[in-house]
Amino acid sequence: MRRWGLTIPLSGLPLTAHRELVERLPDLGYTDAWTSETAGADGFSPLLLAAQWAPRLRLGTAIVPVYTRGPGLLAMSAATLADVAPGGFVLGIGASSPVIVSNWNAAEFARPFARTRDTLRFLRSALAGEKVTAEYETFSVEKFRLERVPDPAPAIMLAALRPGMLALAAREADGAITNWLAAGDVPKVRAALGPDIELVARIFVCPTEDREAARAIGRLMISSYLTVPVYAAFHDWLGRGELLAPMRRAWAEGARKAANAAIPDEVVDDLVVHGSPAECREKIQAYVDNGLDTPVIALAGQIDDPVRLVTALAPG
Missing domain, CATH: 3.20.20.30 (Luciferase-like domain)
Incomplete structure (x- = not known):
């Protein structure tokens, strides 16, 4: 079914x-x-x-x-x-x-x-x-x-x-x-x-179809979730750890805007469906x-x- x-x-x-x-x-x-x-x-x-x-x-x-x-x-x-x-x-x-x-x-x-x-x-x-x-x-x-x-x-x-x-x-x-x-x-x-x-x-x-608006929403969600240890480990296993490392560093330093900006477009487009x-x-x-x-x-x-x-x- x-x-x-x-x-x-x-x-x-x-x-x-x-x-x-x-x-x-x-x-x-x-x-x-x-x-x-x-x-x-x-x-x-x-x-x-x-x-x-x-x-x-x-x-x-x-x-x-x-x-x-x-x-x-x-x-x-x-x-x-x-x-x-x-x-x-x-x-x-x-x-x-x-x-x-x-x-x-x-x-x-x-x-x-x-x-x-x-x-x-x-x-x-x-x-x-x-x-x-x-x-x-x-x-x-x-x-x-x-x-x-x-x-x-x-x-x-x-x-x-x-x-x-x-x-x-x-x-x-x-x-x-x-x-x-x-x-x-x-x-x-x-x-x-x-x-x-x-x-x-x-x-x-x-x-x-506003790609940049969708990416902005996606970045806020990704930085909130994928900095949590269990999700960080999940994405290390999936092979996305290196791409997410700059976000994690900025987040750990309390730089939330920098963390969002550090998320590559390709990661947002992969993890949040938009269009x-x-x-x-x-x-x-x-x-x-x-x-x-x-x-x-x-x-x-x-x-x-x-x-x-x-x-x-x-x-x-």
Whole structure:
């Protein structure tokens, strides 16, 4: 099945004002709606609404952190969504980042690979209705059992940027979720993941033919994200470290404008899709042609007419 996803909610549009847009998505050719969780809407609430407005959509979190909810609460949140959208919900979990986990949520960002692995294993048991008493490496649980067990249990995917987490996703999860990669990077990620497991990627899309405006938006986003250690390591692995080194140095020195200016045009053009809607669709399709299963559009920049843009970016 050909998949084509959209990130919700859209910036600047109240949650309740999304109804008309979300209802139209399946008829436009969209198969999926995915959320994120940083400092805006939480990862679950927009999907509860979308489940009522467009039951044909597959719904997913990309991603909710494994640190900011206790294991039991995370299982309850996932079970609630799976109950509302039976067979149509994907729980995407991941380590997130020290800023979100520690600076904003007062939790310790420690041993991210182990914590993600342990949470995945706990969730497999809990969402199957088992009573869980277990000593994991990073936490312990005693006599937890869901009162409302979802049927079927939701698929679980892992946020994965590098070979270790991609291999864990291939061994124990139902898919891998990544972002901040170019179409040309997909074969390397796919090779590390393997051929037989779903690969989802959020793709940042700025649908404008004003190239310089799109690049300005892209530079602000890239300097904010790719200076985070996990993303810096990801792009070192992808072979982009040397190109991004001047940005990183300027950022570390507190020179934000210089950091933005140091990002080469070729990096912005690789990582942020821009152009006319038709050009954007072609560039998104290039990710699929290179081995991506599920592209998830994330609109970037000022969105004056979201319904028009989402319609224009539909797969056709």
